[in-house]
Amino acid sequence: MAEISKEQVKHVANLARLEFDDEAVEQMANELSAIIEYAEQLNELDTDNVKPTTHVLDLKNVMRKDEPKKWITQEDALKNAPDQKDGQIRVPSILE
Amino acid sequence: MSLFDYTIKELEAKLHNQEITVEDLVKESYQQIKEVDGDVHAFLTLDEEKALEKARELDKRENKSGVLFGIPAGIKDNIVTKGLRTTCASQFLDNFTDPLYNATVVDKLDAENPVAVGKLNMDEFAMGSSNENSGYEPTRNPWNTDHVPGGSSGGSAAAVAAGEVLFSLGSDTGGSIRQPAAFCGVVGMKPTYGRVSRFGLVAFASSLDQIGPLTRTVEDNARVLEVIAGHDKMDSTSADVEVPAYTEALTGDVKGLKIAVPKEYLAEGVSEEVKNAVLEALKVYESLGATWEEVSLPHSKYALSTYYLLSSSEASANLARFDGVRYGVRSDNAENMLDMFVKSRSEGFGDEVKRRIMLGTFALSSGYYDAYYKKAQKVRTLIKNDFDKILEEYDVIVGPTTPTPAFKVGEKTSDPLTMYVNDILTIPVNLAGVPGISIPCGFSEDGLPIGLQVIGNYFDESTVYRAAHAFEQATEHHTKRPQLGGAK
Numbered sequence: 327m328a329e330i331s332k333e334q335v336k337h338v339a340n341l342a343r344l345e346f347d348d349e350a351v352e353q354m355a356n357e358l359s360a361i362i363e364y365a366e367q368l369n370e371l372d373t374d375n376v377k378p379t380t381h382v383l384d385l386k387n388v389m390r391k392d393e394p395k396k397w398i399t400q401e402d403a404l405k406n407a408p409d410q411k412d413g414q415i416r417v418p419s420i421l422e
Numbered sequence: 423m424s425l426f427d428y429t430i431k432e433l434e435a436k437l438h439n440q441e442i443t444v445e446d447l448v449k450e451s452y453q454q455i456k457e458v459d460g461d462v463h464a465f466l467t468l469d470e471e472k473a474l475e476k477a478r479e480l481d482k483r484e485n486k487s488g489v490l491f492g493i494p495a496g497i498k499d500n501i502v503t504k505g506l507r508t509t510c511a512s513q514f515l516d517n518f519t520d521p522l523y524n525a526t527v528v529d530k531l532d533a534e535n536p537v538a539v540g541k542l543n544m545d546e547f548a549m550g551s552s553n554e555n556s557g558y559e560p561t562r563n564p565w566n567t568d569h570v571p572g573g574s575s576g577g578s579a580a581a582v583a584a585g586e587v588l589f590s591l592g593s594d595t596g597g598s599i600r601q602p603a604a605f606c607g608v609v610g611m612k613p614t615y616g617r618v619s620r621f622g623l624v625a626f627a628s629s630l631d632q633i634g635p636l637t638r639t640v641e642d643n644a645r646v647l648e649v650i651a652g653h654d655k656m657d658s659t660s661a662d663v664e665v666p667a668y669t670e671a672l673t674g675d676v677k678g679l680k681i682a683v684p685k686e687y688l689a690e691g692v693s694e695e696v697k698n699a700v701l702e703a704l705k706v707y708e709s710l711g712a713t714w715e716e717v718s719l720p721h722s723k724y725a726l727s728t729y730y731l732l733s734s735s736e737a738s739a740n741l742a743r744f745d746g747v748r749y750g751v752r753s754d755n756a757e758n759m760l761d762m763f764v765k766s767r768s769e770g771f772g773d774e775v776k777r778r779i780m781l782g783t784f785a786l787s788s789g790y791y792d793a794y795y796k797k798a799q800k801v802r803t804l805i806k807n808d809f810d811k812i813l814e815e816y817d818v819i820v821g822p823t824t825p826t827p828a829f830k831v832g833e834k835t836s837d838p839l840t841m842y843v844n845d846i847l848t849i850p851v852n853l854a855g856v857p858g859i860s861i862p863c864g865f866s867e868d869g870l871p872i873g874l875q876v877i878g879n880y881f882d883e884s885t886v887y888r889a890a891h892a893f894e895q896a897t898e899h900h901t902k903r904p905q906l907g908g909a910k
Contacts, residue, residue, distance in 0.1 A: 330784070342738060342783040343745075343763045344776055357838055358781060364839060365727040368797050371804065378799030379806055381629055381659070382855030383616050383880075388658035398522055405520045406749035417747060420759045 330359045424908040425450045426585045430493055430642045433588070437492055444492030444537065447588075448477040451494035451539050455586050458906045461567050463559045464581035466499050467507045468540040476537050488535035489645055496581045496590040499541040500548055501525045501633065502622040506538075510624050511556040512546045514750050514770030525622020526657065527591060527633050527650045534649050539587055543577030546772045547741065548598055548626045550574050551844045554835055555774045562831070563605060564906040565870055569828040572602030578636045579606035585907040589637045589646050593623055595630045596729050597823075597848025600860035603636055604823035604873020607862045607902065609643045609890070610636045612848075614881050615855035616661035618647075619654030625740040627733035628659070630852045639900060640861060640891040644668035647883065663881050671884035672891040677711035679889060680816045686722040687821030687847055687875075696822045699864035699872040704820065706896050712889075714820065719808040724801050725850040726842060731785050731798035732853075738782030744770070777838060802853050809854040813879045818889050822847055823860040823873035847875065857883045861890045862899040871899075 335355045339346055346354060400413055409416040425433065425447055436442045452470055459465055473494075480492050497503060500510045504524045509515040524532070531538075545555035553561040553576030561576040563569040564584040571580040575592030579602035582590055592599040594612035603610025611634040618633045625631060635646035648669060653662040683704065688697050704714050746752035746766030753765035771779070785794040812819060824847060834841045851858040856877055863874035874893070878886035894900050903909035 334784070335780070338780055338784045338787060341787060342779050343742075343760075343767055344771075344779065345764050345768045346776075354777070354780060357777060358784065360837075360839060361730065361781060362784075362794075365731055365794065365798075368724055368727050368731075368801050371721075371724065371801060373797065373800035373804070376800040376803050378796055379802040380799060382806060382853075383659070383661055385616075385659065385661070390655070402522050403748075405522070406518055408517075408746060408750065408752035415747060418756055418758050418762050 330355050330362060424454070424585050426588050426638070427908070429639050430490065430588065430645055433493065434491065437486060444477040444480045445474065447492055448473050448494055448537050448539065451587055454584065454908070455539070458564070458584050459586065461562060462564050462580050462584050462906060463561045464543055464577040464584065464586060465496070465540045466509060466511060466543050466558055466577070469506055469538060473537050473539050480535060480537070488533070490531065490534040490536035490649060493536040493589065494539050494587045495531065495536045496540055496542045496578060496587040497528065497538055498544055498575055498578050498590065498592045500544060500593060500624040501527060501591055502624065503528055503538070503541065506541065508541065509557070510547045511544045511558055512770065512772070512775070513557040514744055517751055518749055523622065526619035526654045528622065530650050542581055542590055545574035545576070546775050547624065548574040548593055548595055549737070549774050549778055551597070551601060551841055552834065553577065554831065555772055557772055563828050565607065565828070565904040566868070568830055569870065570605065570831055572605035572828060574598040575636065576602045579603050579608055579610060582606070582608045582636050582638060583904055583907050585903070589635055589642055591633055591650070592636050593631055593633050594852065595627050595733060596852050597845040599634045599636060600823050600848050600858055600873065600875060601845060603860040605828035605871065607871030607904070608636055608638055609640055609859065609861050609900070610634065611643050611647060611859045611883070612851065612857060613647060613651060613883055614661070614857045616659055617651050617857070617881065617883065619652070619657040619660045621654055621656035627736040628740065629736060630733055640887060640894050641669065641672055643859070644672060644887045661881070666884050668884055668887050671888045673888060674892050674895055676707065676889055676892040679707070679712035679818065681707060681712055681714035682717040682812050682816035682819045683714050684719045684722065684819060684821055685716050686719055691825050691843070691846070692822055693826045695866050696824070696826060696872055700820070700822050700874060703863045703874050703893060706893055710892055710896060717812050717816070719812065719850065721801065721804045721808050722850055725805055725853055726846055728798045728801045728805065728853060729849040730781065730842060731794050732802065734778040734782035735785045735795050736782065738779045738786065741775070741779055805850055806854045809850070809856055813856070817878070817885055819877040821875050823875040827866040827868070827870035827872055851877055856880055857886050859886050859890050861894055863893070863897070864899055865902070
């Protein structure tokens with residue numbers, strides 16, 4: 327199962343909030359298929375009794391108190407925003 | 423001779439004796455940038471006015487304390503700098519001119535008074551091995567501008583090699599400090615995972631990313647790491663482990679040092695001249711009283727697959743934040759909110775970044791998670807166990823940093839897998855989480871640098887530095903300079 331279809335590429339692109347034209351979809355399908363086919367070498371290894379590594383250090387959950395603090399001003403928060411109005415970040419309409 | 427041919431320690435003495443001023447150092451930096459950066463393209467953003475102002479202010483100070491006092495430095499452009507444009511070499515962040523805070527490493531540097539001269543070029547979001555994925559003009563190798571500088575910290579390595587700055591910061595997820603250090607003939611350290619705070623490092627793969635210094639000498643490198651290392655409450659994955667004085671480990675003494683040489687690191691795919699340079703280096707270690715034995719890291723050949731599945735999965739999640747709402751370039755062509763996400767991302771990201779997001783999203787998607795992502799996490803355990811076992815018996819692991827010297831621009835861009843294979847000797851180190859350094863150990867017939875990789879145990883950067891320094895001091899490779907770096 328290494329073949330990734332054009333339909334799968336479109337499905338994954340939608341999940342990732344990306345879009346590709348037809349030519350790019352085809353190229354992406356070929357490239358991802360090649361990478362996944364290569365990666366399937368991992369199936370040579372029996373890992374039934376192996377624990378997954380999510381983190382290389384022996385760290386437990388790091389907790390802190392959830393205390394609000396003043397960090398940035400509203401003005402600062404808007405400094406890099408692509409569009410703003412009346413002290414708010416403005417985005418295109420969400421509802422049709 | 424350039425002022426940057428001196429070590430930081432030597433420059434410290436010159437500053438104290440008033441032979442030179444900080445302004446001299448900073449002007450030397452910009453002079454060299456003006457001379458060579460049109461060919462090298464190491465910098466994305468310069469901060470000349472502020473840097474000169476800071477230099478003059480430092481020169482006026484009575485108290486010239488700070489272990490990096492007055493030293494010109496460059497910062498990789500995925501490390502956030504307050505008020506100084508930070509793009510990650512992505513068109514998506516082209517307008518991100520006013521970041522609100524400093525990365526912890528930048529604050530830590532600031533406390534020791536270096537002068538940041540600008541932000542350094544890289545592969546977009548640190549995804550790449552050649553800097554050809556930069557969203558701007560790609561960096562070239564100062565030793566030969568037909569060749570790549572490596573990546574993703576290509577600008578960081580090239581700037582140091584070209585004598586534009588005395589040290590730089592890079593980041594290393596699968597070799598992104600060590601590989602360009604090898605290609606550019608400089609010293610590049612990837613510390614233990616968790617050694618240096620990642621707060622303010624724009625995340626690529628959070629379980630692998632680590633910030634580290636690039637310098638011309640091991641001594642300078644140890645000095646910079648001493649400054650930036652340590653626990654940070656802003657990064658819950660940073661380790662609460664004491665930071666030793668790395669510079670004090672540089673004794674030159676490696677008598678009795680036990681070196682492991684993985685046979686997989688000198689196998690097929692590693693070029694003859696690289697192999698020979700490493701074997702010569704082992705002779706140097708023998709002459710210094712160290713011993714070496716061949717060992718095996720049997721799961722090495724699975725590291726590349728494991729890495730691309732894990733790092734791309736993590737990247738797909740980390741890069742979800744780039745939506746065009748709060749910062750970055752928003753598409754002008756969007757009709758509604760969803761459209762704005764899709765178009766901003768599709769127009770702003772380059773091909774490699776999209777490829778990795780797609781691969782990662784696929785590997786994490788329903789129905790494939792166990793087969794790819796979880797499988798890779800399990801193989802990661804096997805790779806880590808390989809290292810743990812060898813490092814129980816040996817002090818360091820030594821091998822090449824890269825299979826070949828720097829390749830030509832355009833040579834590996836047509837097929838992603840060919841490019842990925844280039845990182846086969848550095849990736850396992852990130853998967854295991856241990857520290858690794860690349861130091862110059864020779865030159866190819868074409869005059870391109872070759873890197874020696876020294877890998878150590880968790881939080882034992884001291885032994886890595888000691889081994890690297892002893893070799894460096896016993897050889898001349900680190901004293902050679904590229905034409906563009908001021909060689910006469």
